Amino acid sequence: MTIEEINKLCQNTLIGHLDIEFLSYGEDFVEARMLVDQKKWQPAGLLHGGASLALAETVASGGSMLLVDPTHFNVLGLQVSGNHISTISEGFVLARAEIVHRGNKTHVWDVKITSSEGKLISVARVTNMIIEKKQKRD
Template identity: 30%
Template structure:
């Protein structure tokens, strides 16, 4: 199993309350031995002025999933912070819900790299993103 911290979806969703993810309706839905999944509505909170899913909202979903997954791979007092995120927007989405699937590409002692693929309601890939995080230990 990839994860080093014990948790469940309900606990992770509670941890996210009050942050940007909860404000735009992101919900974590599935935690397997190798992946973390979540969904986000395509509505007035996440659309750009022309009615399409805002690319920035897709990036928020991707970075949220990758950061939470990174935290689950850390230990003790370690924290995970984003270093770089990129996204390729491949298909427009105008309604419904999108689903993000986060997988580890690398989980080292100091750096992690996450692949997050985002699918529409018809299971078509609409965005692919990569997040690099640094694993840090707070100074006393």
């Protein structure tokens, strides 16, 4: 699976509605960005923590999808936890997920979310389940 395929797969989903775009990946990381605008604010005009956690789970799940054969396996978020360090109200945030554990049934990712200027906004840990797809019967 490629970055282009993942971005296309995400269209017309929550990921697309949150304006999350995958940018790059390597053997042990994946990066995505999200536009920070009024759609993602909490009432005080700052990025909503839930939007940050959705970004973290999205980038980590995309990373797991790049590590498995998507024709044979599904990737499902099992656990997400985060700490919000700072605030932002406009521009883009960049999420970089780095794999901590690559097992046969689980992947664990550490995610750092920063502003375009490099200011740390949030940190998260995401655990994904890797589930074999069941064969369809004729």
